[in-house]
Amino acid sequence: MSDRPRTLLINPTVTSRHSARFPLALLHLAAGLDVKGSCKIVDCNVDRDMPGAVRAAFDGDRFDAVGLGVMGGPQVATAIQASRLVRELDPRVPIVWGSYFPTLYPDTALAAPYVDYAVRGQGDVALPELVQALHQGRHDRIAQIEGLSWKSREGIVHNRARKIVRSDPTGLLPYHLLGDPRKYLAHTYLGRRTVAHQASIGCRFRCTFCGVAAMFGGATALPDAMRLRRDLNYLKYDLGADSVQYFDHNFFDREQDMVPLLEVMAEMALPWWCFARADALLNLSESTWKLVRKSRLRMAYIGAESASPAMLREIRKGTRPDQTLAVAELCRRHGVIPEMSFMVAPPVNTEEETEHTFEFVRELKRINPHSEVVIYIYTPLPDSSRNERDRERHPSAPLLDADGHPMVFPATPEVWTEKRWVDYACHTDAPWLTDRLRRRIRDFETVLRCRFPTVQDMRSPRWVKRTLSAAATWRYHARRYDGPWELNLANRIVRLRMPQVSGL
The missing domain is CATH 3.40.50.280 (Cobalamin-binding domain)
Incomplete structure (x- = not known):
C-alpha cells in the first residue's frame, strides 16, 4: 500500500x-x-x-x-x-x-x-x-x-455538521489536473476568452428557497486581496483570459470588505459578470461605484424573485420590489446590465401572483429596457432539506399538488431522474400548475424573449434578432401572449439563446 x-x-x-x-x-x-x-x-x-x-x-x-x-x-x-x-x-x-x-x-x-x-x-x-x-x-x-x-x-x-470556513490552498488551484486549462476559456458576451472563477463562498442571507442557504447556513467567506491578485494574474497573463464569470454566491457582500477586491479587479480591468443583490448594489457609495465601473462590471445577476412584498417576506429574501426597480435604474446609469430572475407560480395564489409578476416585468422593462429577465417556476425545497436552524425557526407550510394532495419527494436518486422531478429541480415545472397556466407562462416567455433578445446570444445574427423583436412588438404592447404560433415557428428555425437554460 x-x-x-x-x-x-x-x-x-x-x-x-x-x-x-x-x-x-x-x-x-x-x-x-x-x-x-x-x-x-x-x-x-x-x-x-x-x-x-x-x-x-x-x-x-x-x-x-x-x-x-x-x-x-x-x-x-x-x-x-x-x-x-x-x-x-x-x-x-x-x-x-x-x-x-x-x-x-x-x-x-x-x-x-x-x-x-x-x-x-x-x-x-x-x-x-x-x-x-x-x-x-x-x-x-x-x-x-x-x-x-x-x-x-x-x-x-x-455526523455533526461542519462549520463553514475558507480553506484557501497555499498556491494556485491545481489547474494542471485538467490537462490544458485553456480549453475551458469560452467565447461569451463578456469576451472571446471568458474564464470561470470563484472568489468568495457562501451567503449571509438565508432565503428559504435557496440551496446556498441550506448548504452554508448564512456563512460567507471572502478571500484577501493578495490571493485574488495572484489568481487573476494567472488567469489573465498565463492562460490569456480576457474576461471573468464570477460564481460567487453573493459577490457584493459588505462594502468595506469588497473595496480591496474591487481595487484589484480595477487594476486587471477584465470585464466581468457576477451574482448580486439589489439592496447591496443600492447601498454602494459613489466612490465604490467608480471602482465598479473601472473594474468593468458588465452584467449582474440579481435575484428579484417576486413582485409581491408579502412573498418576499415569506421567503425571507430581505429585499422589496421597489428596490428591484430602483436598482434597474441605477444599473442603467452606470452601464451595467441587470439580469433579473423571477419566480412565478408559487403554491398559493398561483395565477394571481404570476400575472402580477408579468406586469411588474413590463414596468421593469419600461424603466430599463436593457434589463435581462429570466423566469423560473417557484419550486421550494422540502422542509427537511433546509438548514437545520432555519427549519426550526421558520417552518414551511406543507406543499400540495394540483389535487390538494401532500407532495412526496423522491426517496432514491433514480426517482429524481424522472422528468417531473428533473423539471422541479430545474425550476421549470411544479405539481400544482395547471396545463393552462403552464402554457400561459411559456407563451409570455416566448413573447418577451423575442421582443427583447438577450445580449448574451452570440450565435444569432443581429438582423434575425431585430426581425423577431419587430414581429413580437404588437403582441407585447397588446398583452396578447397566448398562442404566439408565428414566434414559436421562428424559434424552431432560429433557436434564440435562453439564459435560464444555457447561462452566460
Whole structure:
C-alpha cells in the first residue's frame, strides 16, 4: 500500500461541451487532497465519452476513494451512471457523493447501493479526512468527521455538521489536473476568452428557497486581496483570459470588505459578470461605484424573485420590489446590465401572483429596457432539506399538488431522474400548475424573449434578432401572449439563446 492516499474525482456530465467551465469545486477538493495525497480528475463535461474516460482513469491506477460532485436535476442521472460504472470496475473502492444533492438529500443519496458516503456542505476538509481514514484503515475515525453521512450496520448515520470556513490552498488551484486549462476559456458576451472563477463562498442571507442557504447556513467567506491578485494574474497573463464569470454566491457582500477586491479587479480591468443583490448594489457609495465601473462590471445577476412584498417576506429574501426597480435604474446609469430572475407560480395564489409578476416585468422593462429577465417556476425545497436552524425557526407550510394532495419527494436518486422531478429541480415545472397556466407562462416567455433578445446570444445574427423583436412588438404592447404560433415557428428555425437554460 502506498504511503499517500489516491483519490479519483469525477464531475458527471451536466452541460454541453461549449458551456463547460472550470469544475471549481473539484479543483478546491483536489487542492486539499494533494496536501497529504494525490488525485486525478475526470471532467465529463469536457470528456464527452464518460464511460471511456472513467475506464481510462482506472487503467493501471488504484484509488482509496472515488468522489463525485452531484447537483440536482440532470446531473443525478449521469452521476448514477458513473457510480455504477465505478462499482463495476472496482467493487471495493468507496464511492462518495458531495455538493448540493447529497447536502439537501443525504438519506436519498445513501439509499443507493452505489453510494457509501455523502458529504454535506463544504467538503474541502471533510473529504481529505475521510480519504486519509480509509487509506489508513482507521474506520473508527469516520464517526468523528464533521459534515459526513454514512452507512453503519444500524442504518444511516449523520455526523455533526461542519462549520463553514475558507480553506484557501497555499498556491494556485491545481489547474494542471485538467490537462490544458485553456480549453475551458469560452467565447461569451463578456469576451472571446471568458474564464470561470470563484472568489468568495457562501451567503449571509438565508432565503428559504435557496440551496446556498441550506448548504452554508448564512456563512460567507471572502478571500484577501493578495490571493485574488495572484489568481487573476494567472488567469489573465498565463492562460490569456480576457474576461471573468464570477460564481460567487453573493459577490457584493459588505462594502468595506469588497473595496480591496474591487481595487484589484480595477487594476486587471477584465470585464466581468457576477451574482448580486439589489439592496447591496443600492447601498454602494459613489466612490465604490467608480471602482465598479473601472473594474468593468458588465452584467449582474440579481435575484428579484417576486413582485409581491408579502412573498418576499415569506421567503425571507430581505429585499422589496421597489428596490428591484430602483436598482434597474441605477444599473442603467452606470452601464451595467441587470439580469433579473423571477419566480412565478408559487403554491398559493398561483395565477394571481404570476400575472402580477408579468406586469411588474413590463414596468421593469419600461424603466430599463436593457434589463435581462429570466423566469423560473417557484419550486421550494422540502422542509427537511433546509438548514437545520432555519427549519426550526421558520417552518414551511406543507406543499400540495394540483389535487390538494401532500407532495412526496423522491426517496432514491433514480426517482429524481424522472422528468417531473428533473423539471422541479430545474425550476421549470411544479405539481400544482395547471396545463393552462403552464402554457400561459411559456407563451409570455416566448413573447418577451423575442421582443427583447438577450445580449448574451452570440450565435444569432443581429438582423434575425431585430426581425423577431419587430414581429413580437404588437403582441407585447397588446398583452396578447397566448398562442404566439408565428414566434414559436421562428424559434424552431432560429433557436434564440435562453439564459435560464444555457447561462452566460
